Amino acid sequence: MSTDLAEPPAAAGLDGAPSARSSLPNDAPVGLYRPVTTDRGAGRWLRSVVGVKEDILDWVPEERPRYTRLGAIVLNTGLMAGLSLVVALSSVTNGAWWALLPVGLLWAYMILTFDGWLISSTHGVQRTSKLALFLPRIVISLLLGAAIAEPLVLWVFQPSVHNEIDEYRKSAVEDYESKLRSCNPAFGAVSADPSCRGFQLTIKDSPGAIETRLASETSLLDRTTEQVAAMDRHYAQLDRVARAECTGATGPGLTGVPGVGGECRRNREKADQYRLDVRLDQRHAELNALEASVVDLTAKLAQARQVAGRQVSDAIAAKVREKRENLADVGLLDEIHALERLTDTSTVIAVAGWVLRLLLIAIDCLPVLSKMMGGTTCYDTLVTRQLESAKRLHSKHVHLYERQDSVNLDILAQRAERKLRNKTDAMDTEERVERAVRRKQRAEQIDRLAAELEGRDRHTVGAHS
Structure with missing residues (x-):
């Protein structure tokens, strides 16, 4: 009430x-x-955070400290949430922390309002079980606590986390540089390793064309050398036979007669004709030209590889510098991954991190937990009584207003019916008067006609007489 x-x-x-x-x-x-x-101190404001009605609490002042501390718990949770957001945003934006205070205060106010609603919605004697009442609120508090706790955990372990980030990024840059060098040899060749996909560099003065031409020239030189060597051996054999025949040497196919005879001239002509047919001198000239070209291409390739090596080195240095610049900023996800790596390498850090994380989550859940563990208070009973009284009064007010409206409507209905009856009676009276007037008019008309007929009959009788 x-x-x-x-x-x-x-x-x-x-x-x-x-x-x-x-x-x-x-x-x-x-x-x-x-x-x-009524209390006019600061505790009144703290209690208003959790939706306490002071006019009801004045009947049970013994519970003021309970609800004052409950409001302080909700306030602490909101401040912790604001601090958590400031820490998280400062790690993302790398700005001055004081510039983020308005955003942190806004977030603290939102959490304060939300936690205050979670508590104020449980005031009164509950007709449902505690599990059904508090379980959804605890789940929401756990989610909020997990979101609030993580930035604070990272803040506590910030020095170790930042050292881990620096070491990890240093190792990542070194691995990246090593991969680039293995996939891009100093002489400018292109690696065919599938794992090098995405790590291959494109340079301006690649020696690939010279390498291809040198390989082609070298292959041609090898084939030409073999062919010329075979021709030289065959020509040398023919030349030996001709000289042996001309000197009179003995052996298979030789006459043994010295001097320039028929066989001597025939063998010499055969050797000379072979030399002309296979163009042996021209083939030797071509072979010399190929050897000179290979030597020249080899020198050009060495020079091109030297230039390509410098270009590859410069390109790798540029890529590594770009990679290092991309890894300059430290974000929230970087800190989370760094803490995860630290927990994987140290059981002490893992245990300490989870203890701190659970503690912060418990602090965020403390408003709902304290309300649940506090049980039903005398204030809750009074709130329930006042709510029930308010429902009864509201029901009576509604019934009263309904009755008043019903009476007014009934009176209006009766007035309408009476008006209808009066108008109906007036219409009936008017109709009766009109009927009487019509009857009178008909009677007068009949009398007048009867008089006229009677006078006409008398006039006719008099005329006959």
Whole structure:
């Protein structure tokens, strides 16, 4: 029920101060000590955070400290949430922390409002089980706690986390540089290794064309050398036979007659004809040209590889510098991954991290947990009674207004019916008058016609007489 009425005066003690309940006699009226004087201190604001009605709490002032501390817990949770957001944003934006205070205060206010609703919605004697009432609120608090706790955990381990990030990124840059060098040899060749996909560099003066031409020239030189060598051996054999025949040497196919005879000239012509047919001198010239070209291409390839080596080295240096610049900023995800790597390498860090994380989550869940563990208070009972009284009063007010509206509508309906009857009676009377007038008019008309007929008959009889 409403307690907005004027407060009864408190009973004064010998010193003029309001008497405490224990100092009053047992038969003292209730109004002397209940409700007590309304609290105007800072605790009133803390209690308003969790939706406490001061006019109801004035009847049970013993529970003021409970709800004051409950409001302080909710306030602490909101401040912790604001601090968590400031820490998270400072790691993302790398800006001054004081510039993020407005955003942190806004987030703290939102969490404060939300936690306050979680608590205020549980005031009163609940008709449902505690599990059904508090489980959804605990789940929401756990989710909020997990989101709030992680930046604070990273903040606590910040020095170790940043050292891990620096070492990890240094190793990543070194591995990246090593991969680039293995996939891009200093002489400018292109690696065919499938694992090098995405690591191959494109340079301006690649020696690939020279290498291809040198390989082609070398292959041609090898084939030409073999062919010319075979021709030289065959020609040398023919030349030996001709000289042996001309000198008179003995052997298979030789006449043994010295001097330039028929066989001597024939063998010499055969050797000379072979030399002309296979163009042996021209083939030797071509072979010399190929050897010179290979030597020249080899020198050009060495020079091109030297230039390509410098270009590859410069390109790798540029890529490594770009990679290092891309890894300059430290974000929230980088810190999370760094902490995860630290926990994988150290059981102590893993245990400490989870203990701190669970502690922060428990702190965020503390408003709901404290309300759940506190059980039903006398304030809850009074709230329920006032709510039930409000429902009864509202029901009576609605019934009263309904009755008033029904009476007004009934009166209007009766007036409408009476008006209808009056108009109907007036219409009936008017109709009866009209009928009477018509009957009278018809009677007068009949009398007039009858008189006229009677006069006409008398006139006719007189004429016959």
